[in-house]
Amino acid sequence: MTESLRAAALSLFFLALIVGAWHLATLPKETAAAAANDEYAKLMGKGAKKSDGFPTPVQVGEAIVKNLSQPFYDNGPNDKGIGIQLAYSLGRVGAGYLIACLVAIPLGFLIGMSPLLYKALDPFIQVLKPISPLAWMPLALYTIKDSSISGIFVIFICSVWPMLINTAYGVGAVRRDWLNVARTLEVKSIRRAFQVILPAAAPTILTGMRISIGIAWLVIVAAEMLVGGTGIGYFVWNEWNNLNLTNVLFAILMIGVVGMILDFVFARFQKLVTYVE
Amino acid sequence: MSGLNNPFDPDLRLGACTCGQHASAAEHDAAAASAGVLGNDTEAMHRRVLASAAMRALFPRDDTRRRFLRAVGGSTAFAAIASVIPFGALEAMAQEKGPLEKKSLKIGFIPITCATPLIMAHPLGFYRRQGLEVDVVKTAGWALIRDKMLNKEYDATHFLSPMPVAISMGVGSTATPMNVATIQNTNGQAITLHVKHKEKRDPKQWTGFKFAVPFDYSMHNFLLRYYVAERGLDPDKDIQIRVVPPPEMVANLRAGNIDGFLGPDPFNQRAVYDEVGFIHMLTKELWDGHPCCAFGTSAQFVQENPNTFAALYRAVLEAAKMARDPASRPLIAKVISPAAYLNQPETVVEQVLTGKYADGLGAVKSDPNRIDFDPFPWQSMAVWILTQMKRWGYIKGDVDYKQIAERVFLATEARKRMTEMGMQAPATSYAKFKVLGKEFDPSTPDKYLAGFAIKRTA
Numbered sequence: 001m002t003e004s005l006r007a008a009a010l011s012l013f014f015l016a017l018i019v020g021a022w023h024l025a026t027l028p029k030e031t032a033a034a035a036a037n038d039e040y041a042k043l044m045g046k047g048a049k050k051s052d053g054f055p056t057p058v059q060v061g062e063a064i065v066k067n068l069s070q071p072f073y074d075n076g077p078n079d080k081g082i083g084i085q086l087a088y089s090l091g092r093v094g095a096g097y098l099i100a101c102l103v104a105i106p107l108g109f110l111i112g113m114s115p116l117l118y119k120a121l122d123p124f125i126q127v128l129k130p131i132s133p134l135a136w137m138p139l140a141l142y143t144i145k146d147s148s149i150s151g152i153f154v155i156f157i158c159s160v161w162p163m164l165i166n167t168a169y170g171v172g173a174v175r176r177d178w179l180n181v182a183r184t185l186e187v188k189s190i191r192r193a194f195q196v197i198l199p200a201a202a203p204t205i206l207t208g209m210r211i212s213i214g215i216a217w218l219v220i221v222a223a224e225m226l227v228g229g230t231g232i233g234y235f236v237w238n239e240w241n242n243l244n245l246t247n248v249l250f251a252i253l254m255i256g257v258v259g260m261i262l263d264f265v266f267a268r269f270q271k272l273v274t275y276v277e
Numbered sequence: 278m279s280g281l282n283n284p285f286d287p288d289l290r291l292g293a294c295t296c297g298q299h300a301s302a303a304e305h306d307a308a309a310a311s312a313g314v315l316g317n318d319t320e321a322m323h324r325r326v327l328a329s330a331a332m333r334a335l336f337p338r339d340d341t342r343r344r345f346l347r348a349v350g351g352s353t354a355f356a357a358i359a360s361v362i363p364f365g366a367l368e369a370m371a372q373e374k375g376p377l378e379k380k381s382l383k384i385g386f387i388p389i390t391c392a393t394p395l396i397m398a399h400p401l402g403f404y405r406r407q408g409l410e411v412d413v414v415k416t417a418g419w420a421l422i423r424d425k426m427l428n429k430e431y432d433a434t435h436f437l438s439p440m441p442v443a444i445s446m447g448v449g450s451t452a453t454p455m456n457v458a459t460i461q462n463t464n465g466q467a468i469t470l471h472v473k474h475k476e477k478r479d480p481k482q483w484t485g486f487k488f489a490v491p492f493d494y495s496m497h498n499f500l501l502r503y504y505v506a507e508r509g510l511d512p513d514k515d516i517q518i519r520v521v522p523p524p525e526m527v528a529n530l531r532a533g534n535i536d537g538f539l540g541p542d543p544f545n546q547r548a549v550y551d552e553v554g555f556i557h558m559l560t561k562e563l564w565d566g567h568p569c570c571a572f573g574t575s576a577q578f579v580q581e582n583p584n585t586f587a588a589l590y591r592a593v594l595e596a597a598k599m600a601r602d603p604a605s606r607p608l609i610a611k612v613i614s615p616a617a618y619l620n621q622p623e624t625v626v627e628q629v630l631t632g633k634y635a636d637g638l639g640a641v642k643s644d645p646n647r648i649d650f651d652p653f654p655w656q657s658m659a660v661w662i663l664t665q666m667k668r669w670g671y672i673k674g675d676v677d678y679k680q681i682a683e684r685v686f687l688a689t690e691a692r693k694r695m696t697e698m699g700m701q702a703p704a705t706s707y708a709k710f711k712v713l714g715k716e717f718d719p720s721t722p723d724k725y726l727a728g729f730a731i732k733r734t735a
Contacts, residue, residue: 043635045550045624076399078415079617138420145428147421226417237417241388241524242620243531243551 019057026056055246063250080230086258088230092148093216096155100212104160105205108167109193112201118168129161133219137226147227158219159212166208170201202273210266217259375584381410382585385422385434388415388619389523389541390629391462391570392435393609394596394650400612403595407588418522419492423450426575433574433589435461439662441573443494445685448672454576457654457686458590459597461570465629465648466497466560467545468504470537471530472553475638480508489521489529489538496569499665500560501539506731507713513733530554541569542629542648543621548637550625555637559647564712566651568658590694593652598700600650606630653695654686657707657719664722670733678722
């Protein structure tokens with residue numbers, strides 16, 4: 001058996017272990033049938049399907065099938081299918097992330113090429129970097145006065161830092177020899193930036209972009225839970241209101257899967273630009 | 278008076294219901310709406326109302342009218358009367374036939390039963406009947422409602438009734454004049470405690486409890502403070518009150534983050550349904566008929582879109598009228614429970630609306646007035662709100678109670694619209710009422726305020 005096959009088998013084993021433990025933990029308990037008062041029991045929803053207790057694997061399975069069988073239904077502004085919600089979230093992430101790229105990469109280039117700028121801006125970056133998306137939200141809502149743009153702004157502000165730092169670091173760490181060779185050959189500065197520094201720093205930049213997309217995807221859920229309206233974060237919030245843990249679990253799974261796909265795409269890009277010295 | 282009768286039909290009695298199966302026209306309308314047959318042609322309805330009025334004026338005695346119609350025939354009679362009475366002009370006057378300035382609107386709401394009229398107006402088509410394309414948008418919390426209203430993302434919204442007062446005064450936000458068009462609901466809130474506190478029914482035992490309310494500027498906050506203060510606890514020192522968006526209250530109660538909440542339904546009932554809480558008392562027992570939520574918009578919107586505002590007014594009042602009828606409550610529970618609106622089990626919403634509910638302690642209680650939907654925005658209520666805002670230090674210094682109340686709560690406008698729609702509106706905008714047995718006289722707010730032992734005013 002090859003290594004990867006063995007790993008796959010082990011993965012499946014772990015999955016079975018988790019689902020099995022989950023199943024055992026959520027086996028329905030026999031509740032004392034204290035149906036002394038039928039009317040009271042009826043009002044309490046006895047006998048009906050209720051959300052009490054942690055959902056079983058079967059319930060979550062049913063929710064997955066149900067939600068994925070009609071992912072694009074649209075019952076007005078407050079009730080949309082999971083496909084539409086994910087599309088909204090991806091749209092917001094895409095917009096915020098794209099703006100972050102447009103700002104972070106050129107700026108990172110500038111900072112990386114000048115050690116003085118790097119040192120001067122470093123304190124600002126270090127202070128702004130660890131701020132949580134939710135902390136930005138009230139400020140954004142108050143100043144931007146538009147909730148969907150505020151959401152995009154929060155994505156931007158949270159995903160810009162890893163890219164900026166990595167770009168600056170990557171650009172700053174280009175090997176002196178290569179720059180010296182370029183200088184000896186009298187390469188013009190623009191050509192030097194695009195043909196020497198960019199390819200040399202690309203793997204580091206891509207690493208930053210990969211970290212950023214992960215952060216952007218983390219942030220969107222929090223932002224949408226706060227702003228509401230549409231998106232996967234809103235979906236989680238709406239199901240939480242109904243204390244419907246089954247759908248919340250389903251949404252968590254979807255968030256994980258989409259995050260994995262995004263990461264996979266960037267991993268591919270990263271591979272493309274990696275070089276061996 | 279139902280507008281659906283054909284006044285030129287000799288076999289109909291004017292003044293009773295159309296089909297003869299119901300005691301009154303209102304009951305008939307509710308039944309018809311539930312069957313989905315209520316006329317969607319507003320204009321035809323208005324025409325009939327006018328024609329009926331004219332016919333009744335011409336023939337005060339119904340049997341004379343019927344004999345006349347039988348003798349000459351309905352259509353001849355109509356032609357003859359129309360030649361003398363300008364039905365068309367009358368219609369235009371009655372309907373304020375101005376074109377709608379804005380047809381597609383966004384209205385925010387929090388998924389609670391307080392918003393019943395403005396939510397149900399959507400699935401039941403009351404907005405559409407006024408020519409409005411309305412999106413009712415579920416919102417995550419009251420702070421967001423405030424921000425989206427100030428940002429003009431929403432054209433009108435579901436408010437907590439103290440919110441427009443606070444926003445207009447610039448308390449907790451930038452000062453922007455807001456208006457309350459109607460009160461959405463009266464009563465309909467409750468104090469819910471965690472099941473582990475079943476034995477602690479006396480507020481004196483609540484020292485150190487953590488309570489949740491939906492927002493600082495809410496009736497919930499003021500009523501909870503009032504209640505514990507009357508029982509000798511200082512709400513700022515002896516208990517902790519924190520703001521939690523209503524939909525998150527049950528989850529927090531379950532997690533043990535809070536000991537109880539004074540919150541809106543359906544979350545009190547939902548806590549019972551999920552067996553994490555019990556209903557300690559309904560707020561009706563504190564102040565029967567207290568306002569809770571309101572339907573309002575910015576003063577700017579009212580000025581810029583008078584016809585749209587009038588149409589909205591009519592739609593929401595029509596909904597309130599239907600919601601006041603106990604017979605239509607189960608139907609309403611059905612239409613507002615789905616995921617697009619409240620996203621709650623139907624039985625929970627129905628228990629709230631019909632007032633027949635499980636209290637979480639093993640008893641089935643019945644209180645038809647658990648929630649009601651009296652739309653009239655009493656300015657005396659606004660004055661009470663201001664006294665409590667002052668009492669707890671949300672506003673400081675002298676307050677011109679009446680001036681603010683009258684600027685924010687559009688009682689005159691509401692009275693006019695309600696009368697137009699055949700709803701009973703009170704002749705005055707100020708009334709005395711009792712909160713926990715203590716009388717409130719809106720003409721002497723400062724004296725009322727001075728009468729409290731526990732307060733933050735100097």
